[in-house]
Amino acid sequence: MTFKELGLKKEVLDAVASLGFVEPSPIQQEAIPQLLSQEKDLVGLAQTGTGKTAAFGLPMVNQVDFESKKTQGLIICPTRELCIQISKDFQAFSRNFRNANIVPIYGGASIDTQIRQMNRGAQIVVATPGRLMDMIKRKRVDLSQVNYVALDEADEMLNMGFKEDIDAILSNTPETKQTWLFSATMPREVVRIAKTYMTDPIEITVGTKNASAKNIEHQYFRVNDRDRFDGLKRIIDFEPDMYGVIFCRTRRETAEVAEKLMKNNYSAEPLHGELSQAQRDRVMRAFRKKSIQLLVATDVAARGIDVDDITHVINYNLPDEIESYTHRSGRTARAGKKGVSMLLLNNREAGKLRQIERIINTEIKQVKFPTGEDICKKQLLQLIDKVVAVEVKEDQMAQYLPAIEEKLAELSKEEIVKKFVSAEFNRFLSYYGNSRDINDTSSSSRGGDRDRGRGRDRRRGDRDSGRDRSRGDRRERAPRGDRRERSSRSDRSDRGGEGFNRNVDGESTTLFLNVGMKDFSDKGHLIRVLCQEGGVAGKNLGRIRMMDNFSFVDVAPKIAGKLLKGINGVEIEGGRKMRAEVSNQ
Ligand code: ADP
Ligand code: MG
Numbered sequence: 216m217t218f219k220e221l222g223l224k225k226e227v228l229d230a231v232a233s234l235g236f237v238e239p240s241p242i243q244q245e246a247i248p249q250l251l252s253q254e255k256d257l258v259g260l261a262q263t264g265t266g267k268t269a270a271f272g273l274p275m276v277n278q279v280d281f282e283s284k285k286t287q288g289l290i291i292c293p294t295r296e297l298c299i300q301i302s303k304d305f306q307a308f309s310r311n312f313r314n315a316n317i318v319p320i321y322g323g324a325s326i327d328t329q330i331r332q333m334n335r336g337a338q339i340v341v342a343t344p345g346r347l348m349d350m351i352k353r354k355r356v357d358l359s360q361v362n363y364v365a366l367d368e369a370d371e372m373l374n375m376g377f378k379e380d381i382d383a384i385l386s387n388t389p390e391t392k393q394t395w396l397f398s399a400t401m402p403r404e405v406v407r408i409a410k411t412y413m414t415d416p417i418e419i420t421v422g423t424k425n426a427s428a429k430n431i432e433h434q435y436f437r438v439n440d441r442d443r444f445d446g447l448k449r450i451i452d453f454e455p456d457m458y459g460v461i462f463c464r465t466r467r468e469t470a471e472v473a474e475k476l477m478k479n480n481y482s483a484e485p486l487h488g489e490l491s492q493a494q495r496d497r498v499m500r501a502f503r504k505k506s507i508q509l510l511v512a513t514d515v516a517a518r519g520i521d522v523d524d525i526t527h528v529i530n531y532n533l534p535d536e537i538e539s540y541t542h543r544s545g546r547t548a549r550a551g552k553k554g555v556s557m558l559l560l561n562n563r564e565a566g567k568l569r570q571i572e573r574i575i576n577t578e579i580k581q582v583k584f585p586t587g588e589d590i591c592k593k594q595l596l597q598l599i600d601k602v603v604a605v606e607v608k609e610d611q612m613a614q615y616l617p618a619i620e621e622k623l624a625e626l627s628k629e630e631i632v633k634k635f636v637s638a639e640f641n642r643f644l645s646y647y648g649n650s651r652d653i654n655d656t657s658s659s660s661r662g663g664d665r666d667r668g669r670g671r672d673r674r675r676g677d678r679d680s681g682r683d684r685s686r687g688d689r690r691e692r693a694p695r696g697d698r699r700e701r702s703s704r705s706d707r708s709d710r711g712g713e714g715f716n717r718n719v720d721g722e723s724t725t726l727f728l729n730v731g732m733k734d735f736s737d738k739g740h741l742i743r744v745l746c747q748e749g750g751v752a753g754k755n756l757g758r759i760r761m762m763d764n765f766s767f768v769d770v771a772p773k774i775a776g777k778l779l780k781g782i783n784g785v786e787i788e789g790g791r792k793m794r795a796e797v798s799n800q
Pocket of ligand 1: 265
């Protein structure tokens with residue numbers, strides 16, 4: 216199938232051709248004709264790196280009237296990096312329309328510049344929620360004529376706490392607009408968004424939901440926490456051509472890992488929310504130009520980022536929300552290329568492996584860290600290859616040769632070779648000369664790990680669930696004493712779940728509740744309220760996930776109706792009424 220057959224205008228087709236796109240990707244084939252011909256909302260699900268931006272961008276550009284100065288199209292996305300990237304893509308899509316003005320609106324940069332750009336009349340605005348709200352309040356953006364709204368990486372926007380901003384933004388758009396949502400994964404948050412903001416949307420799914428791209432190879436390493444950084448170094452040293460993204464859990468860890476890498480002479484830079492706009496721009500520019508080899512990033516900062524030819528994604532620490540793994544690994548293997556996604560796992564995290572495998576529907580293979588010897592050999596051969604391939608500039612060399620020859624006259628050819636190699640290579644030899652095995656072999660079977668891992672895993676997830684990303688750093692592991700104390704507390708609150716899992720073989724109904732961490736101090740509290748008000752036994756309650764403002768509770772289907780009746784309308788502290796309904800997933 217060709218782009219022409221999709222029904223796009225000549226101007227758009229020419230733009231697509233000059234981008235080098237030969238044929239539309241599957242999500243583009245499915246979505247573009249629908250978006251051009253139907254006036255309905257649409258949810259499009261496709262793996263990372265499959266061209267979702269063009270899937271909503273081309274039809275939007277195709278339908279917007281660039282002769283008008285009114286804002287007709289709006290794209291909302293979570294970060295400034297993504298905002299800049301999407302607006303560049305849109306500028307490319309609309310390059311053949313003389314009066315096209317695509318304006319990115321994001322925080323951290325001069326609002327005056329953005330106001331000036333808006334004053335010229337922007338037909339399409341690409342924005343992050345916070346700054347856009349600001350501009351709306353200042354009456355610098357008028358959304359009353361918007362026909363198309365696209366939500367990119369919408370679940371991340373909810374995670375970042377932008378729900379209220381998005382509500383407010385959308386209330387400034389006309390009822391008649393079309394809303395398009397594109398995502399790689401379909402977590403419950405996305406289902407919620409679809410329910411909240413869309414009317415009877417068409418759903419397009421390409422490939423399996425939540426699946427990871429086929430051309431990504433997934434690997435994991437077993438390592439003790441104290442060897443985690445060494446493990447990372449070995450992986451990097453063993454792949455001298457790596458061009459990669461290293462994901463950490465928090466901003467602080469991101470900063471630390473980047474700093475340690477830089478101190479060790481690696482070409483690395485951090486990307487996270489605490490850096491200034493200018494720093495982030497500089498890092499992204501340098502990384503795109505490949506003058507930085509390794510980007511160390513948080514999930515939020517790197518969501519949706521499209522950089523060509525990333526060879527490796529390294530999960531230095533697992534994401535809190537397992538769904539994020541797909542978004543991380545999706546930074547590699549873009550537009551049909553290949554890539555590797557690696558995980559460093561300690562003993563406790565082994566249980567998460569299967570969860571991830573289930574989500575990506577792919578096996579994650581265990582690999583061993585290269586030994587010091589492996590690394591030295593690889594680096595050495597790489598160096599020799601480089602020496603063999605180097606171009607000798609005979610003319611410029613000539614004048615220095617006599618002096619060089621005189622100095623080297625005493626040495627044999629063998630000695631010269633050894634000395635030149637050592638000059639470059641001693642750094643590795645001395646570092647890896649007597650290195651030990653850092654593979655954690657304390658438990659070799661995955662099954663065994665899994666059982667042991669599960670209990671602790673659950674507690675960890677419990678402790679972290681629903682914490683606001685902006686408070687990310689607090690999620691770092693608590694000191695030992697503290698940790699023990701917290702675990703025993705959440706043990707209690709999780710009891711209901713364990714009972715249920717034993718009794719009802721995985722059959723469950725998921726309920727959505729309009730209460731969360733802001734209303735209840737912990738799961739135990741919520742469980743008590745559900746049991747008391749709903750008149751049900753704790754053993755009927757299963758997995759509970761609490762976000763700040765809402766929760767999902769898995770319950771035994773036989774008691775779902777009774778529980779809903781019991782808890783709907785119950786007044787909680789502060790006078791708000793509790794609302795519950797069966798979640799669609
Ligand atoms: P997603 O949002 O699905 O993760 P992007 O929209 O960021 O993916 O696109 C990934 C890459 O694929 C981009 O570099 C984009 O330019 C490229 N791309 C998109 N559509 C096509 C196409 N039809 N042919 C070739 N490359 C494409
Ligand atoms: Mg994208």
